[in-house]
Amino acid sequence: MQYYHEEDVDMHILDGKRIAVLGYGSQGRAQALCFRDSGLNVVVGVRRNGASWEKVKEDGLKVCEFADAVKDADIVMMLLPDEIQPKVYYDFVEKNMKKGAALEFAHGFAITYGTIVPRDDIDVIMMAPKGPGNGVRKMFLEGYGVPALVSVHQDVSGHARDIVFALAKAIGATHPGAFEQSFKNEAFTDLFGEQAVLCGGLTELIRMGFDTLVEGGYPPEMAYIETLHETKLITDMINKGGFSMMWEEVSNTAEFGGLTRGPRILNEQSREAMRQILREIEDGTFKNEWTADWDDDLAKLKxxxxxxxxxxxxxVGKEVRSLFQKRD
Ligand SMILES: NC(=O)c1ccc[n+]([C@@H]2O[C@H](COP(=O)([O-])OP(=O)(O)OC[C@H]3O[C@@H](n4cnc5c(N)ncnc54)[C@H](OP(=O)(O)O)[C@@H]3O)[C@@H](O)[C@H]2O)c1
Known part of the structure; x- marks a missing residue:
């Protein structure tokens, strides 16, 4: 994959452009603040009766309702939950967007699965930061950024690619690197990562480890420390230097035990389950199950x-974390 860095991307394409960030949650707030700090003209669109309205004002950004934010915008960023995006797009965005403006996403879901089919006279682009909103903002404030995947689905203006790379630079993503992939590749790999490993797989692994120790008669606080608390220390090492740095840092006993026992926990059966999860993402089974819950007011999720x-x-975690809080 080719990575693009600071010197490869020119932000002047965004000069004089008005950016409407729709949604002020995890990604919306982080990206809107980074755009402002990068000198861009940002307006935030949210619903008037929601909690975000006051928050935008407190942060000193211009706030308005969705339709007003979209009307004069050159770039409309769909930074709302995936299940809310279609309604907001069809109620407020589709009829108000200027011809030739750019519709931007932070995830490939809506375009890949067709929950939104955009007008054909606008650019459609994606800038997906590879990290949660608070990480995007924190890294930007540290003078760096998280990497971002960018993509062009529809290029009407002839400038879509330059615009999307410039947006990535504006959140600091070209410090580590921005790279180009299709909406579909982003959607499928992102969904797989969060389901099988990062969110779904990891929490189940931790929970089973905790339950096993508690069932074995050990104090739950100890079980929490051994299975959850220490994951940060271990994953920080893996993140910094790969598996090899972690194996070097832990004791030989931990290394021998981990390498002999790990494959007994996650085995061929788990690998086959992962393959099945990927197939369900690719063939639309997951999308159908998730969008059915949208129609049921997210009853299953709730x-x-x-x-x-x-x-x-x-x-138990709440108690242990409050005990571990730094005392000044
Ligand atoms: N979160 C991440 O770490 C992450 C990472 C990469 C990409 N993404 C992608 O970024 C996009 C945004 O995700 P997110 O997690 O940032 O969203 P989020 O934090 O859940 O979005 C919250 C915002 O959505 C508004 N909202 C919620 N329900 C609404 C409704 N029914 N009508 C109107 N507005 C509503 C909220 O406004 P109120 O205050 O009015 O409720 C708030 O401003 C998604 O496509 C996601 O896949 C997210």
Whole structure:
């Protein structure tokens, strides 16, 4: 893959352009603040009765309702939850966007699965930061950035590619590097990563480890420390220097035990489950299941969220984290 860095990207293409950031949550807030700090003309579109309205004002940015934000915008950024985007697009964006303006996404979901089919007289681009919003903002404030995947789905203006790279530079992504991939590749790999490894796989692994120790008669606080608390220390090492740095840093006993026992926990059965998860992303099974929940007011998601809150590891975790808080 080719990476583009600071010297490869010119931000002047954004001079005089008005950017409407729709949504002021994880990505919306982080990106809007980075754009402002990069000297760009930003307006934030949110609903008037929602919690974000006041937050935008407190942060000193211009706030307006979706339709007003979109009307004069040259770039409209869909930084709303994926399940909310189609309604906001069809109610407010589609009829108000200027011809030749750019519609931007931070995830390939809507275009790949067709939950939004954009007008054919606008650019359609994606700038997907590879990190959560608070990470985007934190790294930017440190003078760096998180990497971003960029893509052009539709280029009507003839400048779509320059615009999307410039947006990546404006959040600091060209410090580590911005790279180009299709909407589909972003959607499929992002969904797979979060389902099988980062969010789904990791939490299940931790939870099973915790439950096993508690079932074995060990204090839940100890189980929490051994299975959850220490994951940060280990993943920080893996992030910094790969598996080899981590194996060097832990004891030989941990290395021998980990290398002999790890493959017994995650084995051929797990590998086949991962392949099945990828197939379900690619063939639309996951998309159908998730969008069916959109139509049911997210009933399944809400009930799973409630069940998660009641997990023993969650209640014990709260106590341990408050004990571990730094005391000045
Ligand atoms: N979160 C991440 O780490 C991350 C990383 C990479 C890409 N992405 C992508 O970035 C996009 C935005 O995700 P996000 O996680 O940043 O979203 P989010 O934090 O959940 O978005 C919250 C915003 O959406 C608004 N909103 C929620 N429900 C609404 C409704 N029914 N009507 C109107 N506005 C509503 C909220 O306004 P109110 O205050 O009015 O409720 C708030 O401003 C998605 O495409 C996501 O896949 C996210």
């Amino acid at each position: 009930s799973m969220e409630e069940a998660q809150k009641k997990l023993r590891i969650e209640t």
